[in-house]
Amino acid sequence: MCTAATYKTKDFYFGRNLDLEFSYHETVTVTPRNKVFALRHAGQLDHHYALIGMAFVVGDYPLYYDATNEKGLSMAGLNFPGNAHYNKVVEGKDNVASFELVPWLLGQCATVEEAKAMLERINITDDAFSKELQPSPLHWMIADKNQTIVFEQTVNGGKIYDNPVGVMTNNPTFDYHLLHLADYMNASADVPENKLAKGVQFNVYSRGMGGFGIPGDLSSASRFVKVAFTKMNSISGDSESASISQFFKILGSVEQQKGCCRLSYEDDGTPVCEYTIYSSCCNTDKGIYYYTTYENSQISAVDMHNEDLDGSSTISYELVKDQQINYQNKPNAAE
Numbered sequence: 652m653c654t655a656a657t658y659k660t661k662d663f664y665f666g667r668n669l670d671l672e673f674s675y676h677e678t679v680t681v682t683p684r685n686k687v688f689a690l691r692h693a694g695q696l697d698h699h700y701a702l703i704g705m706a707f708v709v710g711d712y713p714l715y716y717d718a719t720n721e722k723g724l725s726m727a728g729l730n731f732p733g734n735a736h737y738n739k740v741v742e743g744k745d746n747v748a749s750f751e752l753v754p755w756l757l758g759q760c761a762t763v764e765e766a767k768a769m770l771e772r773i774n775i776t777d778d779a780f781s782k783e784l785q786p787s788p789l790h791w792m793i794a795d796k797n798q799t800i801v802f803e804q805t806v807n808g809g810k811i812y813d814n815p816v817g818v819m820t821n822n823p824t825f826d827y828h829l830l831h832l833a834d835y836m837n838a839s840a841d842v843p844e845n846k847l848a849k850g851v852q853f854n855v856y857s858r859g860m861g862g863f864g865i866p867g868d869l870s871s872a873s874r875f876v877k878v879a880f881t882k883m884n885s886i887s888g889d890s891e892s893a894s895i896s897q898f899f900k901i902l903g904s905v906e907q908q909k910g911c912c913r914l915s916y917e918d919d920g921t922p923v924c925e926y927t928i929y930s931s932c933c934n935t936d937k938g939i940y941y942y943t944t945y946e947n948s949q950i951s952a953v954d955m956h957n958e959d960l961d962g963s964s965t966i967s968y969e970l971v972k973d974q975q976i977n978y979q980n981k982p983n984a985a986e
């Protein structure tokens with residue numbers, strides 16, 4: 652499972668939890684403006700906006716999971732199994748393979764409005780990147796500082812949804828998540844009032860009772876509600892430190908701890924579990940990509956503007972995966 656979110660303070664932030672039971676070799680990757688993308692059916696993208704994000708790079712091809720371009724437009728792919736439907740080439744459409752969608756949109760669009768116009772004409776094709784890397788069933792959250800949308804292509808065709816809460820998870824389709832959220836519209840960060848039984852004195856025995864009923868399990872429908880509640884109630888200062896700290900707290904509200912989402916067992920009985928491999932937060936105004944990993948809660952960062960954005964090859968940074976512990980005292984020299 653995965654969760655994506657946006658957050659606005661002085662700047663606009665976009666990020667996600669990547670939840671899976673195994674890792675590809677993903678790296679924080681900057682794609683400069685002159686990296687050529689030879690698209691399967693849509694010609695060649697010679698010059699485009701520069702991108703930063705998390706990608707599995709294969710032969711200098713950045714297979715992005717989530718990314719932001721130099722104009723601040725961002726998108727993330729989230730698993731959509733059983734619902735995503737990719738087609739053969741359709742005449743008269745812009746035929747784009749699922750793995751090409753991130754560079755296709757972020758390479759050419761500065762805003763969600765522009766992305767919407769391109770998505771109206773798109774047909775996501777079922778081409779595989781390679782024999783080993785078959786198409787992933789995904790839907791995408793796309794955002795700029797003014798609006799957020801979700802794009803899904805199912806057997807019923809492509810659909811663009813306005814996303815007024817700026818969060819996204821996995822199955823089922825986005826319209827379900829929004830309808831389901833309505834069940835929780837009474838949940839509040841405030842101290843609750845007794846609306847149940849007039850004249851009965853209830854004891855507000857704990858702080859936080861206004862949010863009673865917000866689910867805490869790891870299903871995608873529940874994570875949608877939990878992260879929407881956390882994000883919509885979030886407050887923070889507007890400094891970079893306060894903003895990214897709050898952003899990681901929003902994602903932390905739905906992170907997956909190893910052992911809590913068991914998928915199967917290995918032959919030797921070892922449980923196979925999904926967990927939060929990384930959490931990311933991109934300052935989309937500044938092009939700085941922050942991340943933490945499951946075992947490294949220190950925030951690492953890559954600034955796209957520290958790279959030559961006019962280059963033609965991807966630049967990748969290995970994830971810092973080991974916990975960085977700041978020991979505050981030294982062994983006693985006298986001992």
Ligand SMILES: C[C@H](CCC(=O)NCCS(=O)(=O)O)[C@H]1CC[C@H]2[C@@H]3[C@H](O)C[C@@H]4C[C@H](O)CC[C@]4(C)[C@H]3C[C@H](O)[C@]12C
Nearest residue numbers: 652653670707714716728729730750784785786787821
């Ligand atoms: C699995 C990832 C999404 C995480 C997620 O939503 N997990 C929830 C699982 S579930 O709902 O509970 O089943 C997705 C997000 C982006 C995907 C990757 C990107 O699309 C880039 C390439 C695309 C290639 O076709 C396949 C490999 C791949 C490298 C993809 C592997 C995998 O499907 C990724 C990493």
